[in-house]
Amino acid sequence: MQNSSAGKAKEKHATHEVFDNVACPFCGMLCDDLEIENNDGTLKVLKNGCGRAISGFERKLPANSPQIGGKDVTLAEAVKEAAALIGKADSPLFGGLATGVEGMRAALALAERAGGVVDHALSEGQYRNVKVLQSAGWITSTLTETRNRADLLIIVGSDIRKLHPRFFERIVSPPHSMFEVTAPKRAVVFIGEVPERKDAAGPQVGQVITLACKVEQIGEVLGALRARLRSFHINAKTAGGIALAKIDALAELCRQAKYGVVVWAPPTLDVPHAELTVEQATGLVKDLNQTQRFAGLSLGGNEGAVTAAAVTTWQSGFPLRISYASGAPQFDPYNYSISRMLAAGEGDLLVWIASISPDLTPPATDIPTIVLGTPGLKLPRKAAVFIPVGTPGVDHAGRLIRCDSVVSLPLKNLHRAELPRVADVLASIEAAL
Numbered sequence: 532m533q534n535s536s537a538g539k540a541k542e543k544h545a546t547h548e549v550f551d552n553v554a555c556p557f558c559g560m561l562c563d564d565l566e567i568e569n570n571d572g573t574l575k576v577l578k579n580g581c582g583r584a585i586s587g588f589e590r591k592l593p594a595n596s597p598q599i600g601g602k603d604v605t606l607a608e609a610v611k612e613a614a615a616l617i618g619k620a621d622s623p624l625f626g627g628l629a630t631g632v633e634g635m636r637a638a639l640a641l642a643e644r645a646g647g648v649v650d651h652a653l654s655e656g657q658y659r660n661v662k663v664l665q666s667a668g669w670i671t672s673t674l675t676e677t678r679n680r681a682d683l684l685i686i687v688g689s690d691i692r693k694l695h696p697r698f699f700e701r702i703v704s705p706p707h708s709m710f711e712v713t714a715p716k717r718a719v720v721f722i723g724e725v726p727e728r729k730d731a732a733g734p735q736v737g738q739v740i741t742l743a744c745k746v747e748q749i750g751e752v753l754g755a756l757r758a759r760l761r762s763f764h765i766n767a768k769t770a771g772g773i774a775l776a777k778i779d780a781l782a783e784l785c786r787q788a789k790y791g792v793v794v795w796a797p798p799t800l801d802v803p804h805a806e807l808t809v810e811q812a813t814g815l816v817k818d819l820n821q822t823q824r825f826a827g828l829s830l831g832g833n834e835g836a837v838t839a840a841a842v843t844t845w846q847s848g849f850p851l852r853i854s855y856a857s858g859a860p861q862f863d864p865y866n867y868s869i870s871r872m873l874a875a876g877e878g879d880l881l882v883w884i885a886s887i888s889p890d891l892t893p894p895a896t897d898i899p900t901i902v903l904g905t906p907g908l909k910l911p912r913k914a915a916v917f918i919p920v921g922t923p924g925v926d927h928a929g930r931l932i933r934c935d936s937v938v939s940l941p942l943k944n945l946h947r948a949e950l951p952r953v954a955d956v957l958a959s960i961e962a963a964l
């Protein structure tokens with residue numbers, strides 16, 4: 532719902548509008564309770580915005596025009612040039628993929644037509660999850676379930692607040708819960724490098740425990756916890772630098788929990804073979820489900836990463852890192868990683884889509900690059916073709932999928948700027964092929 536300050540019937544492009552219940556596209560949580568004012572195209576977050584949301588919505592857009600080789604051209608000329616480059620490429624790479632559901636559908640349609648490879652800019656973090664999900668399976672919760680039910684939260688990793696600034700406010704200690712079943716106080720345990728102990732505060736937070744260790748030691752701590760939950764003997768006095776007595780105390784807390792949740796954000800586990808840490812976290816959940824209710828909750832999904840993976844799965848049957856070179860989708864999480872391909876000199880054209888934040892810089896590469904980007908996107912060098920595009924949920928309506936993968940949220944057109952949708956630009960390029 533939206534309402535104007537004058538209280539009159541709203542018209543598109545009114546000079547002053549206030550939008551409520553706005554969903555925010557600037558991280559994977561997609562908080563949908565923001566209130567935003569549009570004054571002649573200048574947005575102001577009035578309620579419920581974090582710093583990341585404010586810098587996203589209130590960012591001033593630089594002057595922008597479609598460009599070929601750095602020179603301003605019309606949109607039609609840029610589309611024609613992009614189609615020509617894609618038409619003559621043997622192995623086009625479709626990366627970035629920071630867009631909504633409609634943009635992602637169009638990207639897949641174009642990649643299929645062009646015989647290209649499809650991979651999201653942040654898929655390395657996501658693959659820490661995919662490897663575990665494909666090989667071992669897991670039991671997960673949702674943001675809503677966790678917010679309403681959890682009486683024990685074990686938060687694994689670091690920088691969750693940096694990725695999702697309102698996670699603690701909305702999920703760990705929300706002002707209201709949906710049911711009267713939540714324990715009056717929930718225990719919060721941090722295992723990781725930058726313990727965010729001070730963030731776990733509020734009326735719903737009881738005991739807060741910090742088990743500080745390096746990210747690469749988290750798996751060892753979780754492994755020891757799983758062993759002690761099964762009453763296995765451990766000779767060492769510490770595991771991952773944590774005293775065994777503390778791990779035993781956490782095991783007891785787990786046994787007493789009625790609804791425990793292990794939370795992790797794959798991008799924060801940026802160490803080699805971090806999928807083994809995810810496997811320990813999800814294994815802990817499976818172990819505890821033998822006797823009680825426990826679940827995992829994966830965060831992340833910024834820059835439309837969860838949306839890209841979900842749409843690719845619906846359309847092709849595989850999660851990202853696919854190639855249409857043979858005419859049918861082929862999945863290979865190693866060979867079709869675009870960052871690996873570029874480092875190995877593979878691919879002869881990069882099509883980079885970054886419509887959400889200006890920080891999703893295309894990788895430095897010598898091959899020609901077509902960029903569909905939000906104005907102000909940082910570029911390492913001049914793109915062969917640059918087409919400024921709108922941000923879903925700001926410049927046009929759209930849809931994104933939340934980090935827990937269970938809901939897709941509608942995004943409003945806040946009328947910041949008249950910029951084309953990624954979906955429309957890609958459809959025009961495909962039509963011009």
Ligand code: SF4
Nearest residue numbers: 555558561562581697
């Ligand atoms: S936490 Fe994320 S989704 Fe919520 S307001 Fe901040 S940036 Fe937006």
